[in-house]
Amino acid sequence: MCAKRLHLPDPRTAVTNDLIISQIERGSRVVDLGCGDAELLDRLRLEHDCDVLGVEFDEEAFVHAIARGVPILQADLNQGLQALPSHAFDYAVLSQTLQQIRRPLELLHDIFRVAQRAVVVVPNFGHWRIRLQVGLLGRAPVTDNLPYEWFESPNVHFLSMLDFRELAGRGDFRIVNEIPIIGDRAVDRACYANLRAHSAMYVLERAGPPVPH
Amino acid sequence: MATELAAQSSSESRVSNSMEFVKRQVATLFELPAGLVLESGATIGPIQVAYETYGTLSARKDNVIYICHALTGDAHVSGRYTASDRKPGWWDGFVGPGKAIDTNKYFVICSNVLGGCQGTTGPGSLDPETGVPYGPDFPFITIRDIVCVHNALLDYLGIERTLAVIGGSLGGMQILEWAVSRPERVGSAVLLASGAKLKAQGIAFNAVGRRAIYADPLFRGGRYYREEEKPKFGLALARMIAHITYLSEQSIELKFGRKLQNGDQFEYNLRSETEFQVESYLHYQGRKFVDRFDANSYLTLTRAMDYFDLAERHGSLAEAFAKTQARFLVVAYNSDWLFPTSQSLEIVRALVEARRHVTFYELQSPYGHDAFLVDSELPKLERLVAPFLARRFQDGIFEGTSSAVK
Numbered sequence: 263m264c265a266k267r268l269h270l271p272d273p274r275t276a277v278t279n280d281l282i283i284s285q286i287e288r289g290s291r292v293v294d295l296g297c298g299d300a301e302l303l304d305r306l307r308l309e310h311d312c313d314v315l316g317v318e319f320d321e322e323a324f325v326h327a328i329a330r331g332v333p334i335l336q337a338d339l340n341q342g343l344q345a346l347p348s349h350a351f352d353y354a355v356l357s358q359t360l361q362q363i364r365r366p367l368e369l370l371h372d373i374f375r376v377a378q379r380a381v382v383v384v385p386n387f388g389h390w391r392i393r394l395q396v397g398l399l400g401r402a403p404v405t406d407n408l409p410y411e412w413f414e415s416p417n418v419h420f421l422s423m424l425d426f427r428e429l430a431g432r433g434d435f436r437i438v439n440e441i442p443i444i445g446d447r448a449v450d451r452a453c454y455a456n457l458r459a460h461s462a463m464y465v466l467e468r469a470g471p472p473v474p475h
Numbered sequence: 476m477a478t479e480l481a482a483q484s485s486s487e488s489r490v491s492n493s494m495e496f497v498k499r500q501v502a503t504l505f506e507l508p509a510g511l512v513l514e515s516g517a518t519i520g521p522i523q524v525a526y527e528t529y530g531t532l533s534a535r536k537d538n539v540i541y542i543c544h545a546l547t548g549d550a551h552v553s554g555r556y557t558a559s560d561r562k563p564g565w566w567d568g569f570v571g572p573g574k575a576i577d578t579n580k581y582f583v584i585c586s587n588v589l590g591g592c593q594g595t596t597g598p599g600s601l602d603p604e605t606g607v608p609y610g611p612d613f614p615f616i617t618i619r620d621i622v623c624v625h626n627a628l629l630d631y632l633g634i635e636r637t638l639a640v641i642g643g644s645l646g647g648m649q650i651l652e653w654a655v656s657r658p659e660r661v662g663s664a665v666l667l668a669s670g671a672k673l674k675a676q677g678i679a680f681n682a683v684g685r686r687a688i689y690a691d692p693l694f695r696g697g698r699y700y701r702e703e704e705k706p707k708f709g710l711a712l713a714r715m716i717a718h719i720t721y722l723s724e725q726s727i728e729l730k731f732g733r734k735l736q737n738g739d740q741f742e743y744n745l746r747s748e749t750e751f752q753v754e755s756y757l758h759y760q761g762r763k764f765v766d767r768f769d770a771n772s773y774l775t776l777t778r779a780m781d782y783f784d785l786a787e788r789h790g791s792l793a794e795a796f797a798k799t800q801a802r803f804l805v806v807a808y809n810s811d812w813l814f815p816t817s818q819s820l821e822i823v824r825a826l827v828e829a830r831r832h833v834t835f836y837e838l839q840s841p842y843g844h845d846a847f848l849v850d851s852e853l854p855k856l857e858r859l860v861a862p863f864l865a866r867r868f869q870d871g872i873f874e875g876t877s878s879a880v881k
Contacts, residue, residue, distance in 0.1 A: 291830070313830060321858070328834060329862040331870060333802070335823060336836045345820055345835065347793075347828040 275301075278383055278461070281441060281448045282355055283310060285381050285465050290352035293317060293377060295339055295369075296359035299326035307332065317345070340364050343372045351377040358461070360384050361417045367433050370466075379438070380466040386442070388422030388456040407460040423456045430466060439465040497554040497564070499594060501525050504627045507603070511623060517614035521603070524628050525594020526550050526586035529570065530578035532634070537872050539634050540576060540864070541625065542566070542585040543642030543649040546717075546776055547768055549593035552585045553578070568850040575857035576864070581638065588649075589624045590616040590775040598771030599700060609771075611697030616775050618645075618783045622652045626660065636660050636872050639864055640801075643667035643847045644814065645776070648783045651822070654799045655785065661801040662872035665860060667847045668811050670818035671792055671825075672784040677813055680720050681777040684713030688770045697771050710770045711761030718760045723810035723843030727753060792825030802832040804863045806847075806856065809837055813844040834863065 279302045286292060289311045294303050297316030300323075306312040316334035318324050327334040335345050340363060354377035356369075361384055363369050373380050385408055392403040402412040410417065421429070423442065430437050442452050442459030452458060502524045505511040510520025527550045532539065542552055544565070553570040555563050570576040570583055587595035590613070598613035629637070640661055642650045647669020654664040673681070688694055691709030699706055719727075731753040735741070742750060749755040789795035803826055807819035816837050826833040838855050840846040847856060 315827060315833075324836065325858055325862055328859065329866055331866040333832045334834050335827075345823055345827075347824045350827055 277443065277446050277448065278357060278463070279305060281443070281463055282357060282381050282383065285439065285463070286310065286312065286353050286355075288312070291315075291350065292353045292355060293346065293351045294355040294357070295343075295373070296356065296362075297327065297332075297334065298323045300330050300332035300334060302355065302357070303327075303332045304330050315351075317343075339369060342369070343376055346376045348375050353377055353379050353381055355381045357381075357383040358385065361419045361421060364418060366419065367429065370429075370433050370435065374435075374468045378467070380435075381463065382426075382466060383443075383461055383463045384421060384426055385417070385461050386423050386456065386459045387420040388424065389460050390457045393457075405460070423459065423462050426462065426464065430464070434469045435466040436469040437464055438467055439463075495554075496556055496558075497527055497529065497551070498556070499525055499527055499550060501594065502628060502631050504624065504631060511620070511627075513614055513620045514617040515615040519596070519614050522589060522596045522624060522627075523594070523600070524586050524589075524596075524624060526584060526628060527552065527564075529553055529583040530581055532582040535873070536634055537636075537638060538581045538868065539629075539637045540581045540583045541629070541637050541640045542570070542576075542583060543625070543640060543646035543653075544585060544588065545642070545644040545646045546780065547764070547773075548646070549591070550585045550587045550595075551593075552583065565848065568853045569856070575853065575861050576641070577861075580868070581864070584628070584632070586625060586628055588621045588776065590621070590772060590779065592769035592772040593767075595624075597769065598697070598775055599769045608700040610700060611771065613771060613775060616779050618648050618652045618779055619656060621779065622649050622656060625649070625653065626657055629660065637662055638868055638872055639663040639665055641665040641667075641860075642669070644669055644844065645780050647814075648780065651785055652783070654801045654803070655789070655795045658798055658800040661799070663802040663804065663863070663867045664799075665804045665806075665863070666819070666822070667806050667856070668808055668814050668844055670814045671786060671795075671822055672818075673780050674818070677720070678781050680716060680813075681781055684716050685774055685777060687712035687716070688774060691770075694770060697774075699770075705765070706770045707765035710765050710768065710773060711758075713773060714764040714768075715757040715761045718757060720813045721843060721845040723812065723841060725810060725841045726843055729841065731756065786825075792822065793828040796826050796829035796831055799829075799831055802863075802867060803834065804859065805833065805835045806859060807835075807837045808840050808843065808846040810841055811844040811846070834859075 291313045292306055293315045295317045297303055297318050300316045303314040303316050307314045316327050316332055317337050318334055319338050324334060324336055337345050354373045360366050360382055391405050395401050395403040441448050441463045442455035443461040444452060444458050503521050504524055505520040505522045507520045510518040511522060512518050548565050551564040553564040553567045572579045576583060587593045589595055590597045592599050598609045602609045637660060640650050640653050647666040650664045650666050651671055654661045688709035691706040693704050694706035694709055734752045736749055736752050736755045749758055785795045786792045805819050805823055807816040823833055823835045836859050840852050842849045842852055846852045
């Protein structure tokens, strides 16, 4: 999972990480689900005084995280968060991972068992380049931001910003913040975001009463 | 536990690179009249501790790694005593110059446990009051008592704080106890194939092993040290039973299947006890074990294992771990059914709840509980343990405890 986040020539990772960090209160307890080599957590720990924990399945990324000194648990997010106790975190980060999870709604519910808020970054398959490739060329999309051929893509779901909003409604999650990422910039308010953003970040809370253990 | 598996594969293939030979040393601690007051309330002393060290203690004394051996291990972790030794120490594939626990960098200590029979005071030692071996009068020992003696050895060696304490199985229980009872001494805790308690199934296997020993007529109520014949049948049987729990369904199938020991025809002989290869193997394990192990020690240490329950003593695991300062590395093996992954996860959840620094990984291996002792499985373990130790060492163990927790 998240092989792209392993080595970091990609400036978008820095942009995304900056954006995520800006949403997290200093000194919080943060779990990053699919944390890769734990670069984000290392920054949260050092720059933001957070108490952090990573979750990752890929062995190579895992070993990198150990070498950084970031605490990390091996787990397959498709199996749920059984390694994590309830109500242990202020924030759960799920960056460029949700589209790779077989049952996203179940994972989101489990996230709210362990954390108060979720910071979710998802690719936007409503981006105009993708629409062009599908609509005009009749091909499965491959872009800079989604560089996988269909047969080797870790992404098992394809969603747009509109779809994500619907998912939030269905799961009874309140969208506290929605920030489209256009090019190399996070944009607070954008016209035609669902056409222009390659990804979007959401801060979610549970709308209903908290789930008991 | 079944150190043979590891030793078998390593002994012939690999001679320790180090030109130096290792030496077993003995410290005498807890002299009377003070002695050591055990958890049971009894007092014992003096206690002889057999230990070995590898590598060099740094000037800052910040490179100490203490290895806690499992049920039937000993202080001889690595290297050879003489050039003619057939086998090196029980974890020679993992500990030594340039190996996962690199003795060019770290100062490694391992001691035989209290109640054992490989140089440290145990039931086979002379009771100073009577001048004869303790036998069944040896006091009841717990994991906490064992760890008390480890700490006393550190005092004796002038070491304040360890970089890491590392142990598998029963060794892992010592690690947990140590991190909770003397948090200021444990820089990091590496726990392999272990648990915060032995579950009913494990106690059941131990019970059958002990019954085998008690039922041996040569056991003589535990007073057999002056007899010519030792109670080896019961002890061998205990070992055979336990050994099955150290393997996995898959590894035993791969290794033996239904292969016969001699030829491929059944003998149709009810008296034959070693017709299948797996039978022959278990008998061999049993026979080999009785040459190096003492029946009373086996009773003592399996009971210590049964009694250990960290949660019960501290209210809950999370409450126990709230006292710790160490960074934890918890490793489980997917085919381990004696200490299954679920038991490691229980520890991990409690550590997260207590806001400790914990890293957890489940290694895939067909070798069951003993995988951490099998040479071919060691590279996978090294990938986790080596960077974990290196990072802990780099961050420094005297740099304040807050960084240890964050």
